[in-house]
Amino acid sequence: MLHYLAKRLIAALISLLGVTVIVFLLLHLLPGDPARLIAGMNATQDQVDRLRVQLGFDKPLGEQFVRYMTQLAHGDLGTSARTFQPVAGDIMARLPSTIQLALLSILLASIIGVLAGIIAARFPNSWLDYVISSATLFGMSMPVYWLGLMLIIIFAVQLHWLPGGGKEGPASIVLPAITLAAFSVALIARMTRSSMLEVLGQDYLRTARAKGLRENAVVYRHALKNAFIPVVTIIGLQLGMLLSGSVLTESVFGWPGIGLLLVDSIFARDYPVVQGIVLIFSTLFISLNILVDVTYAFLDPRIHYT
Amino acid sequence: MTRGGPAIGPHAPSRKEEPYNNEMTPVWQGSARRRVHRMFVARAPRPVGISTFTYGSRINRSEFKLSCSISLEEKMWSHSTRRNNRLPRRILVIAALALVLITAAPAAAQTPTAPTTFKIAQSIDLNSLDPAGQTTVTVANMLQYVVETLYGLDQDGKIIPVLAKEMPDISTDGLTFTIKLRDGIKFHDGTPFNAAAVKANLERVLDKDTVSPGRAPYTVISQIDAVDASTVKFTLSKRSMTLTAALTWLVSGMVSPASIQKGSPAYKTVTQPVGTGPYAFKEFIKGTSFTVTKFADYWGKKPYYDTVVFSVIPEAATRESLLLAGQVDMMILPPASDIAALQKNSAVKVIMAPSNRAIFIAINNQKKPFDDVRVRQALNYAVNKEDIVKNVLIGAADILDSPMPSMVPSYCKAGAYAYDPAKAKQLLKDAGVAPGTQIKMNYPTGRFLMDAQAAQAIGAYFKEAGLEPVLNTMDWPSYIAMMTKPQAERTEDVHMFGWSSFYPDASGTMEPFQSSLWPPAGFATSFYKNAKTDELLTNGISIVDQKQRDDTYCQAQKQIWDDAAMVFLWNQRFPIVHSAKVQNIGYRPNETWYSLDAEPVK
Numbered sequence: 063m064l065h066y067l068a069k070r071l072i073a074a075l076i077s078l079l080g081v082t083v084i085v086f087l088l089l090h091l092l093p094g095d096p097a098r099l100i101a102g103m104n105a106t107q108d109q110v111d112r113l114r115v116q117l118g119f120d121k122p123l124g125e126q127f128v129r130y131m132t133q134l135a136h137g138d139l140g141t142s143a144r145t146f147q148p149v150a151g152d153i154m155a156r157l158p159s160t161i162q163l164a165l166l167s168i169l170l171a172s173i174i175g176v177l178a179g180i181i182a183a184r185f186p187n188s189w190l191d192y193v194i195s196s197a198t199l200f201g202m203s204m205p206v207y208w209l210g211l212m213l214i215i216i217f218a219v220q221l222h223w224l225p226g227g228g229k230e231g232p233a234s235i236v237l238p239a240i241t242l243a244a245f246s247v248a249l250i251a252r253m254t255r256s257s258m259l260e261v262l263g264q265d266y267l268r269t270a271r272a273k274g275l276r277e278n279a280v281v282y283r284h285a286l287k288n289a290f291i292p293v294v295t296i297i298g299l300q301l302g303m304l305l306s307g308s309v310l311t312e313s314v315f316g317w318p319g320i321g322l323l324l325v326d327s328i329f330a331r332d333y334p335v336v337q338g339i340v341l342i343f344s345t346l347f348i349s350l351n352i353l354v355d356v357t358y359a360f361l362d363p364r365i366h367y368t
Numbered sequence: 369m370t371r372g373g374p375a376i377g378p379h380a381p382s383r384k385e386e387p388y389n390n391e392m393t394p395v396w397q398g399s400a401r402r403r404v405h406r407m408f409v410a411r412a413p414r415p416v417g418i419s420t421f422t423y424g425s426r427i428n429r430s431e432f433k434l435s436c437s438i439s440l441e442e443k444m445w446s447h448s449t450r451r452n453n454r455l456p457r458r459i460l461v462i463a464a465l466a467l468v469l470i471t472a473a474p475a476a477a478q479t480p481t482a483p484t485t486f487k488i489a490q491s492i493d494l495n496s497l498d499p500a501g502q503t504t505v506t507v508a509n510m511l512q513y514v515v516e517t518l519y520g521l522d523q524d525g526k527i528i529p530v531l532a533k534e535m536p537d538i539s540t541d542g543l544t545f546t547i548k549l550r551d552g553i554k555f556h557d558g559t560p561f562n563a564a565a566v567k568a569n570l571e572r573v574l575d576k577d578t579v580s581p582g583r584a585p586y587t588v589i590s591q592i593d594a595v596d597a598s599t600v601k602f603t604l605s606k607r608s609m610t611l612t613a614a615l616t617w618l619v620s621g622m623v624s625p626a627s628i629q630k631g632s633p634a635y636k637t638v639t640q641p642v643g644t645g646p647y648a649f650k651e652f653i654k655g656t657s658f659t660v661t662k663f664a665d666y667w668g669k670k671p672y673y674d675t676v677v678f679s680v681i682p683e684a685a686t687r688e689s690l691l692l693a694g695q696v697d698m699m700i701l702p703p704a705s706d707i708a709a710l711q712k713n714s715a716v717k718v719i720m721a722p723s724n725r726a727i728f729i730a731i732n733n734q735k736k737p738f739d740d741v742r743v744r745q746a747l748n749y750a751v752n753k754e755d756i757v758k759n760v761l762i763g764a765a766d767i768l769d770s771p772m773p774s775m776v777p778s779y780c781k782a783g784a785y786a787y788d789p790a791k792a793k794q795l796l797k798d799a800g801v802a803p804g805t806q807i808k809m810n811y812p813t814g815r816f817l818m819d820a821q822a823a824q825a826i827g828a829y830f831k832e833a834g835l836e837p838v839l840n841t842m843d844w845p846s847y848i849a850m851m852t853k854p855q856a857e858r859t860e861d862v863h864m865f866g867w868s869s870f871y872p873d874a875s876g877t878m879e880p881f882q883s884s885l886w887p888p889a890g891f892a893t894s895f896y897k898n899a900k901t902d903e904l905l906t907n908g909i910s911i912v913d914q915k916q917r918d919d920t921y922c923q924a925q926k927q928i929w930d931d932a933a934m935v936f937l938w939n940q941r942f943p944i945v946h947s948a949k950v951q952n953i954g955y956r957p958n959e960t961w962y963s964l965d966a967e968p969v970k
Contacts, residue, residue, distance in 0.1 A: 094845030098852060100495075101581035102503040104869060104876065107889050109581050116579065144495045146579050146637045155654035211685060218693040226693045227686040228489075228679045229656050316489075316681035316690075318655030326493065326682075331845050 063359075063366075067352070074348045081344045082337065086130065089333050090123055096143045096331040117143050119333075130337070139341070140334035144327070149338040153320065157342070159229060160319035163311075164304035166239040171246035172297055178247070179254020179293075184281060186259060194251060201248030210241040210314035227316040238315040242308050246300045253296045257289040264288075291361055298354030302347040486673040486950070486966060487696040489687040493655050493680045498638035499621030500573045500580040505870060505959045506700075508618040510678045513660050513964070514556075515621035515643030518547060518566070519612060525724070525775040525872045525957040527616060531561065531644065533598075535612070542607040542912040549598045553667045555624035556648040563594035568625040570602075572635065579637050582870070585614035607910035609917060613777070613873040646671050646964055655680055672967040691716060691945055698946040698953060700961055704818050707762050710945055719944040720764060721955035724773045724877070725868035727765070727816055729809070729826060729935035730894040732862065734855055737801050744932035746795035747862070748785035750833035755787070756825045757938055761818050765938035771881060771928045773939040775957040778874040778908070778921035782929035785936065792833040803834040810840050811864035812847045817940045823864050826935075852887045855895050865893055865934065871958060874921045875909040881928050882906075896933035 097114035098105075105113075114120045118129065133140055139149035182194040217237060218226025225234045261267065262285055270280045309321040320339055327335040358365045494507050499515045502508040520530040529535060533548040553561040570592055573583050588611065591603040604611070614620065624642040628634050641649050646668065647660035658678040662671060679696060681687045687699040688706060692715070702710055702718075711718045731738050731747060738744060757765045766774075770782040796803075807830055811823035820841060827837035840860070842850065851863065869876030879885050882905050883897040904924035911917040929936070942959045952965040 092845070093849040095849060095852070098848055099845055100503060103848070103867070103891050105503070105581045106584040109584055112576065113579075113581050146496070146501070147639075152654060159655075211689075214686065214689045214693075218695070219689050222693060225695055226689045227681055227683075228690065228695070313683050314686055316679065316683060316686050318653070318680065322682065323655060329843065329845060330495075 067356075070352050070355075074345075074352065077348060078341065078344055082131075082134070082341060083127075085337055085340045086127055086333075089331075089336055090126075092331065094331045095119075096333060099331050100144055119143075130334075134341075139338040142327075142335050143332045144330050144335070149334045152323065152335060153338055153342060156318055156320045156323045159317060160305060160312075160321065163235060163238055163242060163308075163317060163319060164301060166235060167242040167304055168246065168297060168301045170239060171243040171250055171300065174243070175247045175250025176254050176293065178251040180258055180281065180286070182251065182255040183258030183262060183289075184277075191255075194255070198248035198251045201244045202252075204244060206241055206245070206308065206310045207314055209244055210237070210311060213237045213241060214314075227314075229316075229318055234315075234317075238311050238317050241314070242304060242311045246297075246304070249300065250293060250296055254289065254293050257292045258285060261285045261289040287361060291358060294357055294361065295354055298350050298357070302350040305346050305350070306343045484672070484674040485677060486675070486698070486963060487677045487679065488961075488963065489679045489681045489690050489696040489699040491680075491682055491684070491687070491701055493682075494652060494658055496579075496637065497641050497649070497652060498579065499618045499623060499641065499643075500578055500583070501637060502618045503581055508870070509960045510658055511618055511621070511641060511643075512645065512960075513647040513676060514641050514645045514649045515618060515623060516645050517616055517618060517621050518549075519616045521616055521872065521956045521958065521960075523954050523956065523962070527612060527872070531622060532615075538912065540912065542609065542910065543604045545602040545604070545611060546595070547600050547602070549600065550667065551598055553644050554665050555622075555626075555644055556642045556663055557624045557626060559624050559626050561622060561644050562597045563600040564597075565622060565625050566600045567592045567594050568628070569622050570620060572628055572630075573619060575635075577636060580619060582617070582619045585610065585617070585873075585876075586620060607912070609909055609912065610873045610875050613871045617871045647676060650675070669964075671964050676963070688945070691947065694947070697950050697966075698944065698961070698963060700942070700944050702943055702945050704762060704764060704943075707764060707943055715948055716945050717948055717953075719946070719953065719955060721942040721944055721959075721961070722766070722773075722775060722957045723868065723940060723942040723959045724775055724872060724957055725816070725866055725942075725959060726768055726771070726773050726877075726939050727819075727822075727937045728768075728865045728867070728880075728894075729862050729937065730865040730880070731932075731934055732855075732858055732860070732895055733897065733933060734895040735858070735861060737799060737805070738861060740799045741931060742795045742799040743801055744935075745785070746792040746799070746801075746833060747830070747935050748932050749788045749795065750792035750835075751826050751829045751935060751937070752787040753937055756822055760821050760825055761938070761940070764817055764943060765940045767938050768936040770925045771933070771936065772874065772877050772921075772925055773868075776869075776872050776874055776877045778918045780918070780922035780925055782925045785932075789829075789832050796834060801835075804836050805834075806838055807835045807862060808838045808840065808860045809862045809864070810842070810847070810850060810860045812844055813841045815844055815847070816864070816866045819864060819866075822937075826937075851891065851893045854888055855886065858895075862935070863893065865891075866940075867891070868958065874917075875905070878905050878908075878921070878924065878928075881924070881933055894934050896928070896931065898927060898931055898933075901927045901931070 096119055097110045097117060101110045101113050118126065121129070130140065139153070141147065142149050142152050145152060178194045178198070182191045185191055214226040214237065217224045224236050225231070226237065228234060262281070267280055267285055270284050271277070306321065309325050311317065312319040312322040313325070324336065324339045327339065490506060490510070492504065492506055494510065496502065496507065497511065499511060502511070516530050518530060518532040519527050522528050527535070531550055531553065533550050537546040538544070549561070549563060549566065555561055570586060570589065572578050573580050573586055574589065585608075588604045588606055588608040589602050590605040593601040593603070595601050602611070622644060623638060627640070627642040628638060634640070644667070646663060646666045648663045650661045651657075651659040657680060660676050662674045679690070681690060684701055684703040688702045688710070690696045691699045707718060710716055729747070731744050733739060733744070753767050757763065757767060769784055770779060772779045809823065809827060809830075811819055813820040823839065823841070827839050830837045850860070851865075865880070867877070867880050879890060880892050880894065881896055881901060882890070882892055883902050885892040886895055887893055901924050904920050904927070908917055908920045908924065911920055942955065944953065944955060944961050946953045949969055950966050951969045952967055954962040954965065956962055
């Protein structure tokens with residue numbers, strides 16, 4: 063296991079290095095001059111040039127890259143071109159919001175998705191199954207943007223039950239979390255259903271039933287655990303996606319997460335912040351992947367890593 | 369799906385060989401297994417296919433080579449054995465808790481907000497809390513609650529003294545500005561505002577160590593003298609009659625000199641502004657909100673609300689919902705398409721504030737056939753501006769009758785290009801432009817009020833005049849990059865162009881028509897060049913006599929208009945929407961709201 067983990071970690075480091083290089087090059091290929099964007103149209107050319115020097119964007123690309131990598135090696139993500147504050151600080155100010163939203167969404171999605179999937183699988187082709195299947199199809203095809211606005215109109219504008227945007231108090235998270243969870247609920251429910259159906263047809267469950275176990279025990283004790291492996295994969299991947307910040311959900315609700323910061327930074331050509339965020343996303347995503355693989359070993363004793 | 373993951377799943381081949389794969393399910397261990405044994409082996413007749421069932425021999429744990437230790441494995445297994453039948457109950461408990469959380473939330477949301485808090489939803493995050501670092505009107509607008517300037521604007525855009533006692537005394541050669549300051553003003557940290565503070569602030573703005581991309585208008589100041597505690601004297605290196613107007617812009621805002629000691633990090637960039645304003649800075653949560661609280665010792669009229677919170681809500685539709693839900697008291701920039709509906713809604717009031725942002729179609733004056741004035745005039749006649757303003761911008765703009773918006777000092781009416789497709793066609797014919805000639809037009813999306821929709825309508829009018837429009841849009845950074853390309857590299861014929869200066873100032877407003885500012889030096893993106901216009905504009909800034917200066921700029925406006933340097937479209941308005949429960953909300957005509965007089969409706 064340790065050997066395996068070490069291998070995975072080295073591979074992860076190589077991936078991260080690759081991501082950094084590619085993002086750096088791609089960003090500089092984009093048209094747009096950060097100094098001009100920051101200074102605005104009314105600034106004089108002289109001011110813009112001076113700002114470019116101040117930001118270090120006047121140097122040749124190779125030199126900028128070497129400087130960036132040296133900074134990174136020292137654990138420094140650099141300085142934001144827009145705020146002149148350390149990138150790490152700007153990202154850390156937003157990361158907790160994104161993590162809160164992602165965790166609550168995945169929790170909601172897992173509970174509802176798994177329950178719905180189990181119910182659908184236990185009564186396949188019943189009206190209940192059809193209702194759940196249609197609901198999940200609806201959940202998957204519904205644009206986040208539309209769902210978010212509908213929830214705001216119903217629960218904030220009409221009913222005044224929940225805040226419709228911004229981040230003030232714990233209630234603010236409810237609508238964005240539901241919006242963000244909708245797609246994952248659907249995905250998890252469908253995956254649970256198909257995986258459960260497959261497992262429920264297995265001989266060992268017939269055996270379990272034959273020995274007189276209650277159906278609940280059969281389903282929850284014997285079937286669920288086996289059916290869970292693909293579901294865990296989906297949950298892990300979804301969490302990775304959610305942690306990368308949902309740009310749409312965050313912008314619909316004005317949720318101060320990292321997705322919104324990324325978009326803002328791309329539109330301001332704030333290279334250091336974009337690079338920093340992508341690096342953090344990649345780290346999170348790769349770590350979650352490793353974590354999911356390790357979870358398999360706990361769910362399925364046959365799985366071993368050498 | 370997971371690259372590098374284990375190659376084994378629940379239905380891996382090994383499983384197929386095992387008819388009962390009981391080793392897959394740890395729950396078969398322990399008591400459960402014994403039960404099964406009792407059931408199948410000891411009691412029940414063996415069903416078909418169960419004949420090979422011998423758990424002991426098959427469950428060889430060492431085969432699995434689990435890297436976790438056996439004891440851990442045991443723990444896990446026994447855990448699952450004991451608890452597994454409780455799983456659904458656990459899930460139910462969690463679900464119930466979640467439900468409680470969700471249903472409890474509305475109660476939390478309904479906690480009444482303090483009646484003396486005023487909440488504003490605005491569109492952008494604050495990139496800098498440093499007055500000297502300001503590059504956008506909206507961020508400056510928020511900071512103006514905290515930091516004041518020597519001069520300010522009234523609702524008509526007229527310059528009025530704020531921290532200064534009266535308008536500057538300008539020497540006859542125009543090179544010395546003497547400014548009397550108000551007495552007895554204190555910064556939020558208790559230190560006095562005086563001539564030394566003015567000197568310290570402006571010297572900081574002019575210092576290249578300070579991050580101040582907008583310092584250009586102040587660079588004419590060569591010397592600052594504190595004549596006495598309440599008199600400051602600026603000596604200029606060359607005449608600049610826009611300096612007074614520039615002193616209304618927040619870059620020249622006054623913060624406590626004690627908070628910007630030279631050599632401290634704040635000297636480079638202020639992160640906690642300490643001003644003289646009616647509100648003191650309280651808190652800034654990045655990406656979320658900027659909060660200010662009433663300053664007890666404010667020198668002027670004290671505002672009603674104790675606290676003002678500016679929320680960062682980038683999405684227009686969301687800002688609108690927050691206002692309609694009563695979560696905020698005021699918002700700026702609703703979705704343009706909803707303005708009409710908001711105007712009909714009695715719960716809110718819509719203010720369509722005039723602004724100084726003019727929108728044009730910049731024509732490349734150096735490119736054939738647009739180097740012919742008749743072609744440029746034809747484009748002006750071709751577009752039905754009234755119709756677009758009425759139907760696309762829903763009335764949120766005023767048609768331009770000069771290159772300069774009407775609230776800018778030295779504005780004068782220059783003429784009118786009334787919609788006349790026949791005349792447009794005739795002018796094109798006279799200039800020898802064949803019908804069906806391509807006109808490549810670039811436009812931004814989401815930068816100006818209904819920009820993309822308006823650009824498409826304009827394209828249709830060009831087509832009506834016999835041209836073949838080719839439309840192209842891009843994101844704003846790319847658009848800026850396109851606009852700053854020099855003449856030789858330009859591929860488009862015309863592009864949508866919006867311009868405003870931060871403060872009412874004729875020279876800044878006329879920059880796009882000055883040939884010395886052709887890209888990449890500046891934003892004279894129509895590459896218009898007329899020696900007479902250049903001379904008038906160069907002279908204008910240094911004429912001390914107001915009347916003479918106005919005449920000079922007026923001549924320039926008429927010249928530019930007749931030369932049809934651009935397609936003159938409209939002057940867009942700045943929509944502010946507020947709850948009908950509050951009153952006395954105003955604006956300044958430079959895309960700025962003004963809520964310092966706001967109070968609840970009695």
